[in-house]
Amino acid sequence: MQTKIDFQGLRVAVTGGTSGLGLALVRQLTANGACVAFVARTAANVERIADETSAYGIVGDVGKKADIYPVAMQIAAVLGGVDVLINNASSLGPVPLALLADTECEELEAALAVNLLGAFRLTKALFGALAASAREGRGALVINISSDAAVNAYPGWGAYGASKAAFAHLTAIWDEEAKADGIRLVALDPGDMDTPLHALALPDADPSTLKSPELAASEIIEKMLDAFPAGARLEGEQA
Amino acid sequence: MIADDHSDRRSARLFVVEADGRMRDLPRAGLGTLFDPGDLVVANDAATLPASLHGTHLSSGKAIEIRLAGWLSRSDPTRFVAIAFGSGDHRTRTEDRRPPPALSAGDRLRFGTLEAVIERPLSHPRLLELRFRGSRAAVIAGLACYGRPIQYAHVPEPLVLWDVWTKIAAEPFAFEAPSAGFALDWCTLQAWRRRAVGFTTLTHAAGVSSTGDPALDLSLPFDEPYRIPKHAAAQVARAKLRGSRIIAIGTSVVRALEAAANADGSVRAGNGIATGRIARGTQVRVADAILTGIHQPGESHFELLRAFAEDALLATASATLTAYHYRTHEFGDSMLLNRQPLRLSARIGPG
Numbered sequence: 001m002q003t004k005i006d007f008q009g010l011r012v013a014v015t016g017g018t019s020g021l022g023l024a025l026v027r028q029l030t031a032n033g034a035c036v037a038f039v040a041r042t043a044a045n046v047e048r049i050a051d052e053t054s055a056y057g058i059v060g061d062v063g064k065k066a067d068i069y070p071v072a073m074q075i076a077a078v079l080g081g082v083d084v085l086i087n088n089a090s091s092l093g094p095v096p097l098a099l100l101a102d103t104e105c106e107e108l109e110a111a112l113a114v115n116l117l118g119a120f121r122l123t124k125a126l127f128g129a130l131a132a133s134a135r136e137g138r139g140a141l142v143i144n145i146s147s148d149a150a151v152n153a154y155p156g157w158g159a160y161g162a163s164k165a166a167f168a169h170l171t172a173i174w175d176e177e178a179k180a181d182g183i184r185l186v187a188l189d190p191g192d193m194d195t196p197l198h199a200l201a202l203p204d205a206d207p208s209t210l211k212s213p214e215l216a217a218s219e220i221i222e223k224m225l226d227a228f229p230a231g232a233r234l235e236g237e238q239a
Numbered sequence: 240m241i242a243d244d245h246s247d248r249r250s251a252r253l254f255v256v257e258a259d260g261r262m263r264d265l266p267r268a269g270l271g272t273l274f275d276p277g278d279l280v281v282a283n284d285a286a287t288l289p290a291s292l293h294g295t296h297l298s299s300g301k302a303i304e305i306r307l308a309g310w311l312s313r314s315d316p317t318r319f320v321a322i323a324f325g326s327g328d329h330r331t332r333t334e335d336r337r338p339p340p341a342l343s344a345g346d347r348l349r350f351g352t353l354e355a356v357i358e359r360p361l362s363h364p365r366l367l368e369l370r371f372r373g374s375r376a377a378v379i380a381g382l383a384c385y386g387r388p389i390q391y392a393h394v395p396e397p398l399v400l401w402d403v404w405t406k407i408a409a410e411p412f413a414f415e416a417p418s419a420g421f422a423l424d425w426c427t428l429q430a431w432r433r434r435a436v437g438f439t440t441l442t443h444a445a446g447v448s449s450t451g452d453p454a455l456d457l458s459l460p461f462d463e464p465y466r467i468p469k470h471a472a473a474q475v476a477r478a479k480l481r482g483s484r485i486i487a488i489g490t491s492v493v494r495a496l497e498a499a500a501n502a503d504g505s506v507r508a509g510n511g512i513a514t515g516r517i518a519r520g521t522q523v524r525v526a527d528a529i530l531t532g533i534h535q536p537g538e539s540h541f542e543l544l545r546a547f548a549e550d551a552l553l554a555t556a557s558a559t560l561t562a563y564h565y566r567t568h569e570f571g572d573s574m575l576l577n578r579q580p581l582r583l584s585a586r587i588g589p590g
Contacts, residue, residue: 056376069400070383076286077379077411132284132409132440136468180432
């Protein structure tokens with residue numbers, strides 16, 4: 001299933017844009033005419049996907065505080081603002097998965113640094129740009145990629161699940177706080193996908209039982225449209 | 240970095256100078272309780288570029304610092320007006336910095352992997368036009384990697400981008416922070432909304448406030464591009480029609496509003512260039528009040544305040560601010576200066 005919608009002029013930023021769900025989102029959004037900037041850690045991968053998709057590639061690690069503002073600056077500059085931010089980059093924590101009692105503190109910190117703090121920081125850095133988009137009537141939306149591990153207590157998924165649970169609750173509170181500014185935040189669970197991250201977690205899983213990232217991406221894009229203020233982008237100023 | 244010094248910003252103070260000359264000393268956190276329903280607050284939502292680059296002047300091999308100071312073309316973010324300095328860094332007062340190497344058209348400058356070419360030197364040995372090599376995206380990536388915010392000698396720790404972005408910062412367009420906007424936070428904006436005080440933004444390329452060179456400072460501010468969104472222009476027009484006040488957050492907002500002003504106090508939406516100085520005798524047509532940092536007589540920002548109030552009132556305010564130990568730097572305290580009625584009447588006079 002591919003969403004066929006004209007996103008001409010919609011400005012979207014995607015973190016973790018060179019593999020799995022993030023890559024599928026970048027491909028589908030650019031194919032539908034959106035202006036996309038994506039972030040990933042490895043320069044060679046960023047260059048490859050930028051060449052393939054015509055999206056703007058930005059090298060950065062959302063788990064590193066020092067990278068956040070330079071990344072935000074590039075996103076806002078190359079897109080001329082931001083309408084949609086998709087916080088997709090995720091860290092599994094310990095690999096292979098570990099019981100919490102066997103998890104090093106640093107491994108939990110690493111998961112929190114990307115899955116919670118990194119997304120919080122980037123959203124905060126781009127909050128002014130999102131609010132400016134809302135004021136112009138374009139709408140402003142933050143999609144935070146969550147997981148069923150945020151809800152279910154899966155043994156071995158402690159670092160990841162705890163970070164995603166905190167992330168989901170942060171999303172809910174921030175959405176309440178930011179509604180009046182015209183910014184919506186939603187947490188979406190794409191389901192179990194056939195991605196490099198999933199393969200790291202469960203190397204023996206049968207890929208045929210997993211959702212394709214392409215399908216998950218198209219579902220997220222549909223939900224993005226549902227969450228977006230109706231017609232907001234069409235009514236926005238073309239300045 | 241100064242970002243962890245939140246108590247500093249939260250303990251900031253606000254000096255209010257009413258249009259009738261009365262003065263009040265308030266905690267800045269009380270900003271949300273000021274203004275009347277219907278009033279419109281206008282802020283500059285420009286994010287600040289990492290506009291200072293340290294590198295090498297390739298033909299001489301000498302160190303050079305470039306501070307980007309103006310856009311040559313809004314549609315081409317690879318070309319800038321810039322101010323050049325020789326070796327040294329921000330810990331030396333700008334006034335005492337060494338001159339740059341002799342600069343000629345075609346000279347190449349290297350900042351990490353980012354390379355620039357001097358298009359032409361301008362009328363002052365420190366002033367030039369340059370063009371970065373590479374695509375727009377590559378130049379922006381290079382600035383993100385090798386640029387730093389313009390630093391201040393009075394701030395000992397290096398400033399990073401999060402220090403110089405206001406909470407409402409959107410598109411990177413300013414060369415120095417529109418620092419009056421540091422007084423704003425989302426809580427204050429929500430308080431205004433609850434009280435039916437309007438809030439909107441324009442985007443103005445706030446430039447360098449001082450070069451450290453008296454001759455060069457005379458040409459400040461440089462021409463500064465701005466954009467006023469249609470919805471912001473409409474909000475200004477509606478506020479003017481109902482007789483509500485327009486409160487400008489900072490000198491850059493005043494400059495943009497006045498550059499776009501119509502005779503009736505409304506403003507034209509769209510892109511424009513703010514040129515020249517606003518100073519004593521300038522008719523201010525749009526802003527009824529300005530929220531600003533604490534500026535000293537003689538500074539270009541202070542000169543703009545002379546368009547809002549008589550010198551005698553400003554002198555009294557300055558003396559009081561000094562006596563109360565208000566902090567004057569970019570990250571210091573704030574003053575709300577309401578335009579005096581005398582100035583209000585001046586605007587309906589000839590011209």
